[in-house]
Amino acid sequence: MSVVPLDQLWVYLSGHPLLSLLVTLLAFVAAVRLNRALGGTPLAHPVTLAIALLIAFLVLVDIEYATYFEGAQFIHFLLGPATVALAIPLYDHRERIRRLLWPLLLACVVGIVTAVGSTLGLALLMGAQRETLLTLAPRSVTSPIAMGIAEQIGGIPSLAAGLVLLTGSIGCVLGPGLFRLLGIRDPAVQGFTLGLAAHGFGTAHAFARIGAVAGAFSGLAMGLTGLLTAFLLPLIVRLFGLP
Amino acid sequence: MPLIMGMSVLLACQFAGELLARGLEVPIPGPVLGMVILLVGLGIRGKVPASLRMTGEGLLNHLTLLFVPAGVGLMVHARLIGLDLLPIAVTLVGSTALTLAVTGWVLERLQRRQRPGGES
Numbered sequence: 022m023s024v025v026p027l028d029q030l031w032v033y034l035s036g037h038p039l040l041s042l043l044v045t046l047l048a049f050v051a052a053v054r055l056n057r058a059l060g061g062t063p064l065a066h067p068v069t070l071a072i073a074l075l076i077a078f079l080v081l082v083d084i085e086y087a088t089y090f091e092g093a094q095f096i097h098f099l100l101g102p103a104t105v106a107l108a109i110p111l112y113d114h115r116e117r118i119r120r121l122l123w124p125l126l127l128a129c130v131v132g133i134v135t136a137v138g139s140t141l142g143l144a145l146l147m148g149a150q151r152e153t154l155l156t157l158a159p160r161s162v163t164s165p166i167a168m169g170i171a172e173q174i175g176g177i178p179s180l181a182a183g184l185v186l187l188t189g190s191i192g193c194v195l196g197p198g199l200f201r202l203l204g205i206r207d208p209a210v211q212g213f214t215l216g217l218a219a220h221g222f223g224t225a226h227a228f229a230r231i232g233a234v235a236g237a238f239s240g241l242a243m244g245l246t247g248l249l250t251a252f253l254l255p256l257i258v259r260l261f262g263l264p
Numbered sequence: 265m266p267l268i269m270g271m272s273v274l275l276a277c278q279f280a281g282e283l284l285a286r287g288l289e290v291p292i293p294g295p296v297l298g299m300v301i302l303l304v305g306l307g308i309r310g311k312v313p314a315s316l317r318m319t320g321e322g323l324l325n326h327l328t329l330l331f332v333p334a335g336v337g338l339m340v341h342a343r344l345i346g347l348d349l350l351p352i353a354v355t356l357v358g359s360t361a362l363t364l365a366v367t368g369w370v371l372e373r374l375q376r377r378q379r380p381g382g383e384s
Contacts, residue, residue, distance in 0.1 A: 199368070
């Protein structure tokens with residue numbers, strides 16, 4: 022029996038989807054552990070940590086993103102069915118939603134217009150590139166939807182996903198302080214606000230830190246915002262005279 | 265079997281959503297339309313089948329993991345981000361704070377008006 026040289030083995034492995042899949046899962050597990058060790062601070066969210074770990078790894082061993090994605094796409098693909106599955110929490114809370122329908126819808130539209138308007142306004146003011154601008158626009162929507170929208174209006178989907186993640190972690194850091202400042206104590210309002218501004222991150226945060234009611238309203242806000250933004254954003258972007 | 269049943273329902277809804285988006289040339293991502301289709305379907309059915317709930321909630325519980333592969337894509341855009349670092353940072357923090365404040369304030373006000381007297 023002869024042993025294959027290590028470098029030859031590496032060439033085989035580094036191009037194989039198996040490696041990226043395994044590394045992605047391991048990085049996520051490590052990130053969750055690390056976050057827990059740091060006291061669960063939203064400043065070092067597991068997802069942000071996992072992404073940082075993976076980028077460091079890929080740069081270190083010199084694997085291209087395209088090669089990595091060939092394996093990781095199996096995880097990525099599940100975002101589609103996961104988006105469809107958002108209908109389940111929406112359906113579960115239909116009674117509450119029906120009762121609060123108009124306040125929720127109005128708050129949602131105001132929130133979306135604020136999010137997109139202030140994003141485009143601030144980015145224009147700061148002199149961002151056109152491509153960056155269009156990629157930033159859907160940043161307060163949950164990733165799978167944001168990526169679809171970015172693609173549609175001429176932004177960069179993968180960059181949009183990254184910016185969405187950053188937005189989520191920023192929202193979780195800023196949220197509690199702002200609620201205290203504005204005297205917002207109702208968990209339903211807190212949850213809805215977090216879900217609207219910080220999508221999946223906000224929802225996870227609301228479930229873990231505020232409670233079940235906040236989590237449910239946060240999930241609702243995330244779904245509703247995604248849906249309404251998909252309709253509204255192309256219109257708002259046109260209003261700013263972009264494409 | 266339940267896992268397969270649940271996944272089939274989710275994928276079928278996504279598939280129908282994609283077809284609808286392409287066919288009608290509406291600027292909405294296929295999975296979003298799939299979500300609406302599923303919501304309508306659940307309304308007609310009147311309950312969430314156990315298999316669908318298991319699969320769907322399983323996916324939603326691990327939603328954060330699913331973002332990771334796309335997020336790693338940030339490395340490809342290091343140049344564009346470097347070029348626009350300050351605008352991106354200021355926009356993300358400023359706009360997120362503003363969105364949180366405005367949404368929370370509006371919903372709090374509207375909700376209070378629905379419950380006369382409000383909570384004090």
